Amino acid sequence: MNVRFTDEETEALRAQAVAEDRSMQDVARAAVREYVERHSHHDRVAEALAVLGPRNKDLLRRLGDA
Known part of the structure; x- marks a missing residue:
């Protein structure tokens, strides 16, 4: 695999x-x-929220009102 950087990116990487x-x-x-780690973590959090959000909507609403 080859990755090509701009001159500016190469200089920043070198520095x-x-x-x-x-x-x-x-x-x-x-x-x-x-x-990759940061983006996979973001995806896992989004998946968890998609499942847990609807299950706990009343709790989340009460927390928001507090």
């Missing part, structure tokens, strides 16, 4: 790698892992 004393590849891979 971050230097700041962390890591390779650009390590910083990029960590960024991808963080992105």
Whole structure:
């Protein structure tokens, strides 16, 4: 797999790698892992709310009124 970055993205990646004393590849891979984790967490929360929201609508309404 190849990823192409703009010149600005490459320079930002390079600067971050230097700041962390890591390779650009390590910083990029960590960024991808963080992105995937954050978005999968968001999806799990949305799924839970879709199930639990209707079940607990009266409780949620009372909490909102408090």
